[in-house]
Amino acid sequence: MNSTSHALPHATAGAAYHLTSHAFGTGDFRRKVYIQAGLHADETPGMMVALTLLEQLRGLEAAAKLRSEIVLVCNANPLGLSQWLFGAPVGRFDFASGRNYNRDFPMLAGKIAAVLEGKLTQDANENLVVIRQAWKAALTALQPATLFDGLQRQLMLLAHDADVVLDLHCSREAAMHIYTGQAIWAKAEPLARYLGAVASLLAYDSGASSFDEAQSLTWWQLQQQFGAYYPIPTGTVSVTVEHRGQRDVSYDMAQRDAQAIIDYLTHQGFIDGIAPPLPELAGPATPLAGSEQFLAPASGILVHRAQLGDVIEVGQPLFDVIDTTSGVTTTVHSKTCGVFYMRRDVRYVKHGDPLGRVTGATSQRTGKLLGA
Numbered sequence: 001m002n003s004t005s006h007a008l009p010h011a012t013a014g015a016a017y018h019l020t021s022h023a024f025g026t027g028d029f030r031r032k033v034y035i036q037a038g039l040h041a042d043e044t045p046g047m048m049v050a051l052t053l054l055e056q057l058r059g060l061e062a063a064a065k066l067r068s069e070i071v072l073v074c075n076a077n078p079l080g081l082s083q084w085l086f087g088a089p090v091g092r093f094d095f096a097s098g099r100n101y102n103r104d105f106p107m108l109a110g111k112i113a114a115v116l117e118g119k120l121t122q123d124a125n126e127n128l129v130v131i132r133q134a135w136k137a138a139l140t141a142l143q144p145a146t147l148f149d150g151l152q153r154q155l156m157l158l159a160h161d162a163d164v165v166l167d168l169h170c171s172r173e174a175a176m177h178i179y180t181g182q183a184i185w186a187k188a189e190p191l192a193r194y195l196g197a198v199a200s201l202l203a204y205d206s207g208a209s210s211f212d213e214a215q216s217l218t219w220w221q222l223q224q225q226f227g228a229y230y231p232i233p234t235g236t237v238s239v240t241v242e243h244r245g246q247r248d249v250s251y252d253m254a255q256r257d258a259q260a261i262i263d264y265l266t267h268q269g270f271i272d273g274i275a276p277p278l279p280e281l282a283g284p285a286t287p288l289a290g291s292e293q294f295l296a297p298a299s300g301i302l303v304h305r306a307q308l309g310d311v312i313e314v315g316q317p318l319f320d321v322i323d324t325t326s327g328v329t330t331t332v333h334s335k336t337c338g339v340f341y342m343r344r345d346v347r348y349v350k351h352g353d354p355l356g357r358v359t360g361a362t363s364q365r366t367g368k369l370l371g372a
């Protein structure tokens with residue numbers, strides 16, 4: 001294992017921030033896997049999984065079982081981990097700018113395309129190399145203006161040339177679910193099976209420019225532009241994994257999820273061995289645009305009427321909001337048939353607050369599909 005400390009630019013006077021990456025199986029491998037956790041810095045379940053992987057990968061490397069380079073970042077956001085408010089860690093948004101750490105990553109398909117003129121051939125493998133070189137050059141040329149931009153650029157530099165990118169997160173209160181690209185679903189599906197994901201939410205472009213989309217969507221965009229003339233491979237299969245809710249931290253769950261990732265990488269040939277038989281999908285893949293989002297119809301005490309992972313029928317009551325002055329209860333019913341995969345962790349809400357989501361088989365929403 002080679003560990004590298006990457007200094008992040010533009011820290012304020014007297015402060016310093018470093019990102020640490022661990023590379024396993026470095027050598028003559030042609031393929032690469034990149035795994036990070038904690039981009040939203042207060043989401044510790046994913047970090048627990050990454051730390052479990054750290055130990056497992058040490059063992060696999062010592063046993064000469066790796067068939068690819070695997071780069072692991074257990075704490076992808078040292079900036080967010082330094083943010084505290086009234087005694088609690090707050091790692092989803094940058095205090096300085098209000099920006100969500102997993103939004104608006106640099107989308108560089110345009111800059112990559114601009115330098116591909118005359119370089120693409122009828123050989124998909126050659127095109128893969130040429131595109132990755134152009135991508136690295138475009139990332140290197142970025143001039144980050146802030147700590148936030150410098151962190152995003154460094155994470156992209158570590159991940160952009162990987163064949164598989166896994167970004168480990170969690171939700172507020174949730175069952176295991178994943179987000180990934182519609183175009184790469186066939187290659188991500190075994191991961192959903194091993195993880196036991198009750199929901200796999202697919203989009204070509206969610207409009208969020210999240211970390212996973214900054215990888216796989218770039219390939220899809222290049223395929224749209226050049227695919228009629230040249231073979232453009234799908235260079236990266238990238239997935240955001242939501243390891244349940246923020247409080248779902250245990251050794252058992254971390255061990256289970258880390259093993260699921262090892263099984264997936266074994267199944268895909270990145271690790272030597274025979275993967276366990278693929279389990280059934282725990283829930284069908286559905287369009288991200290089909291998920292129904294529920295908003296509080298009033299201010300009051302939030303009482304959940306459904307359990308995470310439940311299959312919900314149309315008309316089923318999901319939430320009660322109780323007015324704390326009058327005692328009047330307003331009930332929110334589902335208009336969708338699907339899986340109840342995430343909900344809020346607070347028990348008092350104000351009018352218009354998001355309450356939770358149920359998957360839906362039919363696309364309903366347009367525009368930006370992910371909230372703040």
Ligand SMILES: [Zn+2]
Pocket residue numbers: 039040043102169170
């Ligand atoms: Zn997150």
